Amino acid sequence: MNILVINSSANAGSSVSGGLAARFIDDLRAANPAAHVVLRDVGANPLPHLTAETVKAIKGQPETPAELEARALSDALIEELQQADIVVIGAPMYNFGIPSTLKAWFDHVLRAGVTFSYGENGPVGLLTGKKTVVIESRGGLYSEGPAAIMDAQEPHLRAMLGFMGLADVTWVRAEKLAFGPEAAEASIDEASGQLAEFARDELPLAA
Numbered sequence: 001m002n003i004l005v006i007n008s009s010a011n012a013g014s015s016v017s018g019g020l021a022a023r024f025i026d027d028l029r030a031a032n033p034a035a036h037v038v039l040r041d042v043g044a045n046p047l048p049h050l051t052a053e054t055v056k057a058i059k060g061q062p063e064t065p066a067e068l069e070a071r072a073l074s075d076a077l078i079e080e081l082q083q084a085d086i087v088v089i090g091a092p093m094y095n096f097g098i099p100s101t102l103k104a105w106f107d108h109v110l111r112a113g114v115t116f117s118y119g120e121n122g123p124v125g126l127l128t129g130k131k132t133v134v135i136e137s138r139g140g141l142y143s144e145g146p147a148a149i150m151d152a153q154e155p156h157l158r159a160m161l162g163f164m165g166l167a168d169v170t171w172v173r174a175e176k177l178a179f180g181p182e183a184a185e186a187s188i189d190e191a192s193g194q195l196a197e198f199a200r201d202e203l204p205l206a207a
Contacts, residue, residue, distance in 0.1 A: 001035040003028060004084035008102035009043045009092045009137075016137040016174050017090035018043075020191055024088060024133065027199035038080050042101040047073070049104050058111055074108045081109055086131050087166065089157070093138040097152040106160050115164045125165020132161060132169045133198065135191070139178035170198055 005025060009015035018041075029035050048054060048070070056062065057070035081087065091098055109115055117124050134157055142151040154171065161169055174191040176183040 001028075001032050001086070002084050003035055003037045003086045003088065004080050005037060005039045005088045005090070006102070006105060007039070007041040007043055007090040008099045008105070009090060010099065010101070011092075012044060015043070015090070015092065016177060016188060017092050017135045020135045020137075020172070020174060020188070020195060021088055021090040023192060024135070024195040024199065027196050028086070031199055038084070040077070040080065040105070042105050043099065046101045047077075047104040047108060049100065050107050054108075058108065074111065077105065077108045078111065078114055081115070081127065084130060086133065089132065089134045091134055091136050091153065091157060093136060093142070093151075093153045096142075096150045098156060110160065110164065123163060125163060125167070128165040128167070130166055130168065132166045133195070134161075134169060134171050135195070136171065136173045136175075137177060138173065138175045141175050141179075143173055143175060170194075172198075 003025065005021055007015070007018045007021060009018050011018075025037055029037070053064070053066050054070040054074075057067040058074050062068045062071040089102070091102060094100075112118065115126055117126060134154075136153060138153075140147055142148055142153070158169070161167075172191050172194045174187045176187050178184075
């Protein structure tokens with residue numbers, strides 16, 4: 001069992017999404033001690049954002065040393081993703097969307113002919129058969145109510161994951177983190193319970 005964890009919070013040790021992801025990995029390891037975990041923390045170690053060189057490297061034929069280096073990074077990130085049985089993404093909400101560091105990761109792994117292809121009926125995702133768990137942390141309440149219209153985080157993630165064929169997605173939301181200590185604690189506890197249930201009931205890890 002290969003598990004790829006993508007953390008994207010800029011808050012390091014105080015990250016709610018990162019903390020929940022760490023506890024979830026502990027739960028998965030308890031169910032399957034042989035599980036192999038790859039941690040890619042793009043919050044602590046940001047990937048390069050797109051430039052003319054990286055676009056050519058990812059979408060075209062790299063030629064210069066800088067382009068070849070960018071292509072090698074994209075290849076490595078895609079290989080991590082291809083080898084994963086479970087993909088765990090820690091995604092805090094920043095200004096209603098995802099961190100730019102997480103968007104940069106998607107920019108490097110969304111590659112035509114590798115993670116998706118174009119057919120007669122449109123795009124086809126090539127990374128099927130994987131389970132994905134997205135852990136979202138949010139200061140407000142955006143999954144329902146009047147603020148839901150401002151949620152540009154989950155629709156964006158859903159679109160990019162689905163484009164690559166990652167359609168089996170479990171969404172875990174820690175919301176209302178800015179609504180006071182009691183509301184934050186209750187939401188984090190609920191999210192942690194969802195993750196523990198997923199690790200216990202939805203994956204045949206001990207087989």
